Amino acid sequence: MNQDIYLIKVLICLFLIVLGTRLLPFICLHKLKDHPLAKKIALALPPGVIFLLVIYSLADTAFLSYPYGIPEILAAAAIIGLHLRFKNLLVSLVAGIALHQTFLFLC
Amino acid sequence: MAKALPIRQGFVDALPICLGFFPIAGLFGLLFKQAGFNPYLAPLFSLLLNGASVQFLALSLLIGGADFSYILLAAVPLAIRNSFYGLSLYDRYQFSPLVKSYLAFGLIDESYSLITIKQKYTGKEDAAYCLAISSSIHISWVLWTIVGCVAGSFLPTIKGLEFAQTALFLVLALEQYFKCRDLRLFGWAFVAFILSYIFIPSHFLVVAIALYVLLISFLPQKQKVAVS
Numbered sequence: 631m632n633q634d635i636y637l638i639k640v641l642i643c644l645f646l647i648v649l650g651t652r653l654l655p656f657i658c659l660h661k662l663k664d665h666p667l668a669k670k671i672a673l674a675l676p677p678g679v680i681f682l683l684v685i686y687s688l689a690d691t692a693f694l695s696y697p698y699g700i701p702e703i704l705a706a707a708a709i710i711g712l713h714l715r716f717k718n719l720l721v722s723l724v725a726g727i728a729l730h731q732t733f734l735f736l737c
Numbered sequence: 738m739a740k741a742l743p744i745r746q747g748f749v750d751a752l753p754i755c756l757g758f759f760p761i762a763g764l765f766g767l768l769f770k771q772a773g774f775n776p777y778l779a780p781l782f783s784l785l786l787n788g789a790s791v792q793f794l795a796l797s798l799l800i801g802g803a804d805f806s807y808i809l810l811a812a813v814p815l816a817i818r819n820s821f822y823g824l825s826l827y828d829r830y831q832f833s834p835l836v837k838s839y840l841a842f843g844l845i846d847e848s849y850s851l852i853t854i855k856q857k858y859t860g861k862e863d864a865a866y867c868l869a870i871s872s873s874i875h876i877s878w879v880l881w882t883i884v885g886c887v888a889g890s891f892l893p894t895i896k897g898l899e900f901a902q903t904a905l906f907l908v909l910a911l912e913q914y915f916k917c918r919d920l921r922l923f924g925w926a927f928v929a930f931i932l933s934y935i936f937i938p939s940h941f942l943v944v945a946i947a948l949y950v951l952l953i954s955f956l957p958q959k960q961k962v963a964v965s
Contacts (some may be wrong), residue, residue, distance in 0.1 A: 634775050641936070643809050643931045645785040651816040652841045655823025656830065669956055671952070677913040678852040678926035679821065679946055680833040683846055684910050685930055686942045687903040691923055702900060705905055713911045718755035722911075726904040727760065734897045 701733035743862040747869025750855055753908075755877035760901035761789055762878050764835065766885025772800045774815045776886040776961045783882040787875050789847045789902060814943045821946055823878045829856075832864045842865075843871030847923040850909040854916050 676734075693699040709726035716722070762783060769779040783916075786792050791812050798808045822844045823830075830837050843850075848871050858866050914923070926949050933944035 634778065636780050637774060637868070638781075639963065640799065640805065641782055641785055642807055644812055647809060647812055648786050648788065648791060648816050648819075650742070652812075652823070652844055653817045653838065654820045655827060656837060656841050659823065659827045666828075669825070671950055671953060672827070674922055674956075675821060675825045675915075675950070676850060677910070677919070677920060677922045678918050678929070678949045678953070679818075679928040680846070680850050680906060680910040680913050681923050682930055682942060682945050682949065684903060687906055690899065691939075701897070702903065705900065706903065709904055709907050709925045710911065711761060713908055717915070719908055719912070720756065722908045723753055723757045723904055726907070727901050730897060730900045731895075 647737050697734075697737040701730055701737055705730035740826050743858050743866035744869045746857070748873050749864045751851065751870040751873045753849075754851060754905065757872055757901065757905045757908075758874070758878050758881050759906070760898045762881030763885035764898045764901075765789070765792055765886065766882040766887075767889040768793075768796060769882075769883075770886045770889035772796065774799070776889070779886050780879050780882045784875075787820070787843065788816075790846075794877050801826060811858065813821060816938045818943050819844055819849075822949065825849070825853055830867070833901070836864055836868065839927045840867055840871055844874050845874070847909065848874050850906075850913060921956075922953070925949060925956070928952065 641705060688699070691699045691702050705726050708729050709722050712725055713719075713722040765783065766776075766779045769782070772777045782792055782795070786795070792816055794811060795808060798811060803811075823841060825850075826840075826844065831838055832840070851866055851870060851874075855866075855870075856863075910923075914920070926945070927947040929948040929952055930941065933941040933948055937944045
C-alpha cells in the first residue's frame with residue numbers, strides 16, 4: 631500500500647510537470663506571436679524535431695557491439711523504401727517492425 | 738468537394754499511430770507489471786502522463802530506487818521539449834480554454850507530427866479534428882498499456898520492441914518530408930544533433946531542439962514553404 635501511495639505521489643508531481651510544460655507556450659506566447667520569426671520557426675520546427683526524435687529513439691542501440699545495430703539499420707532502410715514507394719503509414723509501420731524482429735532473430 | 742466529417746477523419750488519420758502504440762504502450766504496461774508495481778497504476782500513468790519518454794524514464798528510475806526529487810528533476814528536460822511544440826500550433830489552437838488545454842496536454846511527439854502535417858480544416862471543424870486525433874491517440878495509449886499489463890502474466894518478454902518507437906518516428910519523419918520538401922531542414926537538425934551530442938550528450942535531445950530553433954532563425958526562408 632505504501633508503495634502505491636509513493637507511486638501516486640510521483641505520478642501527480644510528474645503530471646503537473648508534464649501539464650505545465652505543455653501549457654507553457656499557450657500561456658506565454660501571447661506577446662510573441664506576432665514576431666516575424668515566430669511563423670518561420672513554427673513551420674520549420676516539426677520536420678527537425680521529428681528527425682531528432684528518430685535519432686533519439688536509436689540512442690540506446692548498441693552500435694559498438696554485436697549485432698552492431700544492423701537489424702535497426704536494415705529495418706529503417708526498409709521502412710524508408712516502403713514508405714517512399716507506397717506512402718502507406720500502416721504498411722510501412724507494421725512491415726518495419728516485423729522486419730526488425732526478423733533481422734533480430736536472424737542475427 | 739465535400740470534406741469528410743472532421744471527427745471521423747480525425748479518427749481515421751490517427752489510426753496508424755493508435756495501432757503503432759501497441760508495442761510501445763504494451764511494453765510499458767508489461768515492464769510496469771513485471772517490476773512488481775500495482776498494475777492498476779500503469780494505465781493511470783499513461784492517462785496522466787501521456788508520453789512514452791517520461792513514462793519509461795520514470796519507470797526505470799522507480800525500479801532503480803532513485804530519489805523522489807531526482808525523478809522529477811530528470812523528467813523536466815524530457816517534458817520541456819513539448820513546450821517547443823506549442824510554438825507551431827499556437828495560432829491554430831485558438832479555441833476555448835478547455836479545448837485548448839486538452840489539446841495542449843495531448844500534444845505529444847506523435848500527435849504533434851500528425852497535426853502539423855494535416856491541415857484540412859479551419860475553425861470549429863479544425864477543433865473537432867484535432868480533438869479527435871489527440872483523444873484517440875491518448876485513449877489508445879492507455880488501452881494498450883492495459884493490454885500490456887494483462888498480457889504481462891502470459892507473455893515472455895519479446896526483445897527489441899523499442900524499435901517500434903523508431904519505426905513510428907521514422908514514418909512520421911518521412912511524412913513531414915513529403916509536406917515540407919526541404920531536406921535542408923533535416924540537414925540543420927542533423928548539425929544540431931552532432932553539436933549537442935558532442936557537448937551535452939546526456940540531454941542531447943532538448944539541447945538539439947533548442948539549437949535547431951536557433952539555427953533556423955538565422956536561415957533565409959525558403960520561398961515555397963506552404964502557408965495554410
